[in-house]
Amino acid sequence: MDLARYRFDLSIEEVPTSWYNILPDLPEEVPPPLNPKTGEPVDPSALAKLFPKALIEQEVSRERYIEIPGEVREAYISFARRPTPLLRAVNLERALDTPAEIYYKYEGVTPTGSHKINTALAQAYYNKLEGVERLVTETGAGQWGSALSAAGAYFGMKVRVYMVRVSYLQKPYRRTLMELYGAEVYPSPSDKTEFGRKLLAENPNHPGSLGIAISEAIEDVINSGGNARYSLGSVLNHVLLHQTVIGLEAEKQFREAGVYPDIMIGAVGGGSNFAGFTYPFIRHRLKGSSSTRFIAVEPKASPSMTRGVYTYDYGDTAGLTPLLKMHTLGHTYQVPPIHAGGLRYHGVAPTLSVLLKHGIVEARAYHQREVFRAAHLFAKAEGIVPAPESAHAVKAAIDEAIKARDEGRRMVIAFNLSGHGLLDLQGYREYLDGTLEDYEPEEIPASRR
Known part of the structure; x- marks a missing residue:
């Protein structure tokens, strides 16, 4: 095989100069956020206490x-x-004996090891322009917290991170990385906020969730006296917008490769890495110039797309945010302590929810152990250890490649390897030791199914 077909790089000059905004191309408008007290659409100016x-x-x-x-x-x-x-997984293709061509966009080469830096730098920049002194956020597995901490260091801003407690304990080196960049890191629920203290009083060993950490970060900002703003790592449109540098680069790289994806895959917690990779390509499907399939993958322990309902819900657990129309399990849903901490969220992005509603995006869910098995196969074939979140996309890509083999069909499968797993080795240790658990989702109320 021609070795030049293994890797497709762009020059620095080819880094996109604009982000792609999917809102004008969606099959319907995203329902507006609502004020939970009045039921009326929220005026964007009401968000000024949180965002620049x-x-x-x-x-x-x-x-x-x-x-x-x-x-x-x-x-x-x-x-x-x-x-x-953009890399071709030729060794994985050989291991699977598949006629499919498998490609992955590798975001793990960034300094913090994931795609999250793409929006962290943008958010820190815009806050810096408005004179904000401190950024406050939540993080699940620590990828987002690491990225915002690094962006704070780059732009000379203070950063405070509320890290989901179970991940804080599972991934101590993520905390170390954030603190090296100068951030303050607290396990959530924490004793730093009223909501955190309430939850700890009820359960001193509370594992936390992204929804809870969001509530703590927002409470922190509200009580900051105006010198802090909130930064969000996923879900909202401006966050997904910044991530489209991934897909816009990939468009150019696939042209260089001389192929176009038949299937595109990404893991979903809130939706940022999936959207960043696929939205520039979904644009072509929405315009009728492509028949690409788009597969969004989530954990069975947090099945917001596959078992949730499309309705208005809070973006956080305490009910401090406006109501968002999205696929949700309910903002009080307690996500089991899986290692893919970045996917432990009760809802998904409103724009992604619209695409799910119209069948443009397919949803799929996997258990934790089968995801780690797929990641193990990928690591042995390609040499890269995926983050547990990204491993969900790896699992779906392998399944589609095996299906192509069984059906004798040639196709192009592409996925976003949104981060490396070198700071997630505790999960891999449990997988190798045979102690890794699968978790069935909590009972989901009938109104949420």
């Missing part, structure tokens, strides 16, 4: 392309090391 003006404008913008500020694009190149490679 530029991000609020991006959240509701109908512009198809939004220019990436020069300072952010420079940070993408000099600090985040974009562009990232």
